[in-house]
Amino acid sequence: xxxxxxxxxxxxxxxxxxxxxxxxxxxxxxxxxxxxxxxxxxxxxxxxxxxxxxxxxxxxxxxxxxxxxxxxxxxxxxxxxxxxxxxxxxxxxxxxxxxxxxxxxxxxxxxxxxxxxxxxxxxxxxxxxxxxxxxxxxxxxxxxxxxxxxxxxxxxxxxxxxxxxxxxxxxxxxxxxxxxxxxxxxxxxxxxxxxxxxxxxxxxxxxxxxxxxxxxxxxxxxxxxxxxxxxxxxxxxxxxxxxxxxxxxxxxxxxxxxxxxxxxxxxxxxxxxxxxxxxxxxxxxxxxxxxxxxxxxxxxxxxxxxxxxxxxxxxxxxxxxxxxxxxxxxxxxxxxxxxxxxxxxxxxxxxxxxxxxxxxxxxxxxxxxxxx
Numbered sequence: 001x002x003x004x005x006x007x008x009x010x011x012x013x014x015x016x017x018x019x020x021x022x023x024x025x026x027x028x029x030x031x032x033x034x035x036x037x038x039x040x041x042x043x044x045x046x047x048x049x050x051x052x053x054x055x056x057x058x059x060x061x062x063x064x065x066x067x068x069x070x071x072x073x074x075x076x077x078x079x080x081x082x083x084x085x086x087x088x089x090x091x092x093x094x095x096x097x098x099x100x101x102x103x104x105x106x107x108x109x110x111x112x113x114x115x116x117x118x119x120x121x122x123x124x125x126x127x128x129x130x131x132x133x134x135x136x137x138x139x140x141x142x143x144x145x146x147x148x149x150x151x152x153x154x155x156x157x158x159x160x161x162x163x164x165x166x167x168x169x170x171x172x173x174x175x176x177x178x179x180x181x182x183x184x185x186x187x188x189x190x191x192x193x194x195x196x197x198x199x200x201x202x203x204x205x206x207x208x209x210x211x212x213x214x215x216x217x218x219x220x221x222x223x224x225x226x227x228x229x230x231x232x233x234x235x236x237x238x239x240x241x242x243x244x245x246x247x248x249x250x251x252x253x254x255x256x257x258x259x260x261x262x263x264x265x266x267x268x269x270x271x272x273x274x275x276x277x278x279x280x281x282x283x284x285x286x287x288x289x290x291x292x293x294x295x296x297x298x299x300x301x302x303x304x305x306x307x308x309x310x311x312x313x314x315x316x317x318x319x320x321x322x323x324x325x326x327x328x329x330x331x332x333x334x335x336x337x338x339x340x341x342x343x344x345x346x347x348x349x350x351x352x353x354x355x356x357x358x359x360x361x362x363x364x365x366x367x368x369x370x371x372x
Contacts (some may be wrong), residue, residue, distance in 0.1 A: 001243065017261030064185050066314060068123055070113065070135075071094060071122060072117045073118050095178060096176075097121065099157060102158060107264075108147050111149050113138050119135040120134055122132065122184070133153055134152070139272075142369040143369075145212060146263060148274070158235075160256055164256035164259075167239050167283050172191055173232065173239070176230060177228070179225050180224065183225075194217035197216070197217045211335060212244070212253070212255065213339075215256070222242045224245075277344055278340075278341055279302065280308075281302050281303075281305055281307035281322075283322070283336060285332060288331075299323040302321070308368055316351065320355050323359070325340070326343075326349040327350060350362070
């Protein structure tokens with residue numbers, strides 16, 4: 001008779017050996033990627049994409065059809081004899097934008113479209129070909145480095161807009177843009193490095209530095225040409241619009257998307273225009289230290305008063321120092337432009353002015369900035 005105890009023991013040992021082998025192979029697969037056996041019985045390794053990489057790839061695949069390269073078309077050059085040449089049908093990439101509505105609204109930076117030129121919006125198709133749209137309308141925001149472009153389309157894929165009021169320092173972000181105006185849909189990855197930053201980038205077309213406050217700082221690489229592109233979270237929502245880069249490495253800035261959302265909402269409800277309040281002065285800020293050295297108050301030194309503007313009607317003069325705006329002191333943190341952003345066209349405001357050693361109280365009704 002067969003020895004059932006010995007047979008049972010052999011079956012048990014064999015089963016344990018099979019289990020150990022399978023578990024061992026699965027552990028190898030877990031540690032080194034998906035594994036299998038080839039015809040010689042040797043283990044070979046297939047490299048797999050880790051979860052972190054998958055997040056970035058999924059966002060890029062989803063959003064690339066919504067990211068637009070902004071280019072100047074039909075650029076006119078001047079001959080050596082001083083005569084303008086015949087425009088050629090060529091595009092020259094200068095910046096980035098992204099789709100915010102199916103019916104052809106595209107968001108970008110104001111400085112991207114600050115030149116007097118004809119523009120084309122280029123979307124890269126999944127097969128690698130380009131789909132080009134002539135830009136029919138350009139609306140610029142005089143408060144922020146933002147612009148809304150209009151193209152003739154009805155089937156564009158908009159980027160989902162997130163909530164920039166709840167982003168955290170350290171969270172992952174993804175930037176997509178037309179790097180250097182040549183490399184379309186370049187992807188860079190980083191984190192939110194800081195919040196509430198303020199910078200004054202120079203518009204290359206005008207040479208004027210425009211103060212921007214409450215920006216997102218990121219270490220995701222933002223190069224010339226990336227301007228106007230989306231700064232995305234891991235869910236593929238735009239939380240900012242890339243707008244400036246510092247002279248140091250790995251320091252870039254983006255305008256919070258909630259500012260953009262308000263701009264788009266106002267644009268649609270106003271019938272397709274951007275309406276911003278205007279006081280009508282150009283000024284230089286006098287810091288607290290400078291004010292102490294010169295025995296004057298801190299505030300905004302008026303360099304120019306626009307004729308017929310709200311400031312002109314209120315009696316503001318060149319050389320005045322605006323010290324308060326509607327009851328709030330003007331400081332490096334609370335600048336005049338920042339406080340005006342919180343008002344609407346037609347609002348009555350109080351101005352405190354320092355002139356010839358005396359303090360004057362003026363009042364003004366804010367006008368409307370011209371639609372650029």
